[in-house]
Amino acid sequence: MSIELLYTSAPKGLKQGSRGFCTVLSTARTPINIASRLESLSGYRQLYPPENPLASQNPIAYSHYRIVVAGKTLSVLSRITAYGSDYTGRTNKIAHHVVPDPAEQVAAGPAWVMMQPTVMRTSWSGQCETPERGPVIPSENLEPGLCNAWQSVAGDAGWGAVVADILMPSHRPPTWLIYRNDQQSLILPLINEAISLLPVDQRWTATFSTYATNVPPDVDCKLRCVLEGTEEARFASVKSNVIDMTKPMSLPTENELTQQARGIAPPPMQLPEPTHQTEATDDEAHQPKQLVTEIDLSQEPDFLPPQGWNPSHENRQSSDLQPPPLQPPTLPSAANPSKKHILLPVLAMLFLAIVGVSTWLIAERISGPKQSIPSAALPSRLDGNPGDADADTNAADAHLAGNQPASDDTNGASMSNTDDDAMSSEFNGQETVVASEPRPITMVLRYNPRQLRDAIEAVDAGTKPIFDHLNAIGSISAQLTKMPAAVGWRENPNPLLAAEQIEIPDTDLSISPRKAVVRRVDDLPSFSGAELLSFIDETSRELILSISIDPSRKQSVFADHVAAMNSMAQAIHDLRYQTDQIADKESFLPTTTRQRVTRFVKRIPVNESELIRGVMPIDNSPTLWQYATELHSEIELISGKGGPSTWDDTQRAALLAIKASLDEIAQSYESFRISLETLQKGQRLHVPDMFFYDADQKLTAALDIRLIVSW
Known part of the structure; x- marks a missing residue:
């Protein structure tokens, strides 16, 4: 006889004292350890909130898992999907699990069983139930075809x-x-x-x-x-x-x-017909044996054509129909043409090399001196692999931290000597010349963590969308000795705009944003779903870049980052929400176990900024996720034994409810971890070369900027 369990968000669950995400239907006399394990398999990630027009496109997760409980292997059929909003207005899900008895594992297989309309539940009546048995499993077999x-x-x-x-x-x-x-x-x-x-x-x-x-x-x-x-x-x-x-x-x-x-x-196996040997005549005995059977090509073949055989090819040689030899035939040494085959290509390549070098020398003589700056416009482009990303990132991080590397490659200027047409410039207080080809530098634009704090508040309030915009910002300490008069992303320079004051956020939530008086650069390149802003600090001469991302743009190059930020905000919200659920149950536990749970609950801060810092891996310090994992192991050890024999039903129910909440936290952590990895990997962009000009329209500096937008 099968057992089933239905898991969703409810103001009151089947177990005493349970609410929120909990079991609302379970077959009577379901073992506690099996029920707890089924609850832990109820994780689900929604793609679209209930009010989104695409909410009906949230996937349905049909699963057949094999799990081991108390040394016994069980098959679990699951159907999990989005289920509108719960009684608090938050997003909801519904998970239905069925464990068929081995005798009910019908020949058709698990996928066929879940496709039958009478097996998997798609809704909840609103009333907690304990049916005597699970769904009836129909019997059927499927023939391969x-x-x-x-x-x-x-x-x-x-x-x-x-x-x-x-x-x-x-x-x-x-x-x-x-x-x-x-x-x-x-x-x-x-x-x-x-x-x-x-x-x-x-x-x-x-x-x-x-x-x-x-x-x-x-x-x-x-x-x-x-x-x-x-x-x-x-x-x-x-x-x-x-x-x-x-x-x-x-x-x-x-x-x-x-x-x-x-x-x-598959063709039936045919045994060869028995042959009757007769005595050969004297003439037949001296005839050579026929080793190859002749084939009548006018008859339909009684075998399948080989893969790739095309009957429409007409002018086919009879040799095409013969099977290929297992090994290439060995040529007699006198007929082996390998030396000729090698010599001819070598001579041809030598001839082409001589012609190519001669042509290049003539072209160089005719072309004359090179131009310092190409006249063609430099188009905006997206670069998914800007060279050595790790080295670039380290250099950029040093700039963001205010450390000036000694290398010329990271100071934002190209300072190699050029020919007589090279243009003089003043950069970092030294008279230099600007190369015609700027050397690349990398800037890392960091997301403002305050946005994540605001997003958690939006999740708490049930506000959609969670983000109305995303912003990342970074700076590079180029420190020009003179403020440029114009900046060009292409061949035509544009004057800097009027001075304005902006706030530059810090990656530490406890530090207030610093204010700076800047001049904005005009006519910036754009990306799908994002707007790039550029400033030059009038005091420090730092180059500041900021990118503003529109989360509503589904085709944006930052769609992965938007989804990751949403998942992180949801995961941190769920951590605090499930901790509240645990706090509601801890009072029912015996003293020793309650003290363990209380220690964990007290670690979860109420303040969003402290909560964000607590979940982030910083300086190898334990995170809140690790504390949750430790408690999860302790509770799992206790609940695996069903709790001490002296515990009453209320205490056991509280223990299982806490374990279910810790299971949810474990799933939230996995979502958080994947999202954080996505943001830390970063989105790499390559913008057009940036040229700085003085008041006389003379080029003073040039940058080939590679952007990495990252957490």
Whole structure:
């Protein structure tokens, strides 16, 4: 008999004293350790809030996991998705888990079971329930056959065999499958077709998730499907074991299972007909044996054509129809043309090299002296790999910290000697000349952490969108001895705008923004979904760059960063929210256990700025996430034993509720960690070269700026 559990946000849960995200329906007499484990599998990340017109496109996570509880392996069928807003107005989810009895693991397999309308719940009645048994599992078998869904999606039904091989029992690492949003309704049928190719006794070892976010490390999940554009998809895209359905797909291998997926049954094995030997006549005995059987090409072949064979090719030699030899034939030494084949290309390459060098020398003589500054406009461009990013970042960080490296490469000027047409300049107090090709420098623009604090407040208040804008800022201590009169991103300089006062935020939340009087640079390049601003500090001559990002632009180059900032704000909010849930339950615990929980609760600050600092990994100090992990291990050890025998039902229920909250915190931490990695990796941009001019329109400095927008 199956058991089931329904998990969502409610003002009152099934367990005494539970509220918020909690169990609202559970089969009667469900073991506590199984119920607790099912609750821990209820994590979900929404893409669109309830009021968003695209809210209906939030993915449904269908999963079949295999977990071990008390030494016993269980199959868990799960359906998790967004569920509007809860009773507090916050975003909600609904998770339904079904654990079928081994006798109910029908031959059709787990994907087919979840596709049946009577098995997985899609809503909650609003009343807490304890039904006597779980859903009835229908019985059915699936015969392997043509994988029509794979044929329509990938163009080759053979992909069903590739996925079937992934789902077979093995110790290989998980495989990732990336799909588009418009393909999400096809993922479960695609997996079902692949499972149908497996032997019946292997179908319930096929584990998968159609929307894999934060899969616990101790859960068996061989195929992890992720939506294009999510943090998981970006992580999966750099893996070798990935199937990307958003791009043209080429089948990696073929075998008998591939033909089966294409609907081609394996040919029956035929035994050779018995032959009757007769005595050979004297003439026949002296005839050579015929080693090759003649083929009548006028008859239809009774075998399948090889891969890539095209019957439309007409002028085909008879030799084309013969199988290729296993080894290339050995040529007699006298007929071996290898020396000629080597000599001719060498002579040809030597001739071309002589012609090329001669042409270059003539062109150099004719072209005359080079121009110092190219007259063509320098277009804005996006650079995904600006050279040695790590070295550039270190140099830029030194500037942001106010440290001046001695290297000329990092002081913002190009100071190599040029020819007689070179232009003089004053830079860093020295008379130098400006090269025609500026050397590259890198500036790191940091996000203002105060924005994250405001975002947490927005999540608390249920405000959408969480961010109305994102801003990152950075400066480089170039310290020109004279204020330039004009700056040009292209060939035409533009005068600096009138002086104004701006605030420059600090990355430390406890330090107030500093004020500076600056002159703004006009006519800046733009990027998709972002506006770049540039200033020169009148006092320090620092070059200040700021980028303002519009979070509403879905096609922005910063879409990943917007999603990451949203996830971080949501994760920190959830940490505090679940801590409040824990605080509500701690009073029900016995003294010793309550003291452990209280120590953790007191570590969570109320102030948002302190909360942000507490979750950030700084100077190897323990983070709030680590404290939560330590408490989680202690509570899991206690709850795994069901609690001491002296505990009453209220104390046990409080313990399980606290463990469920800690499970939610663990999932929030994983989301936070992935998001922080995305922001720390940064978005690299390459803007046009920046030219500084004096009042006489004379070029005084030139910068080739590479931007890294990062946390």
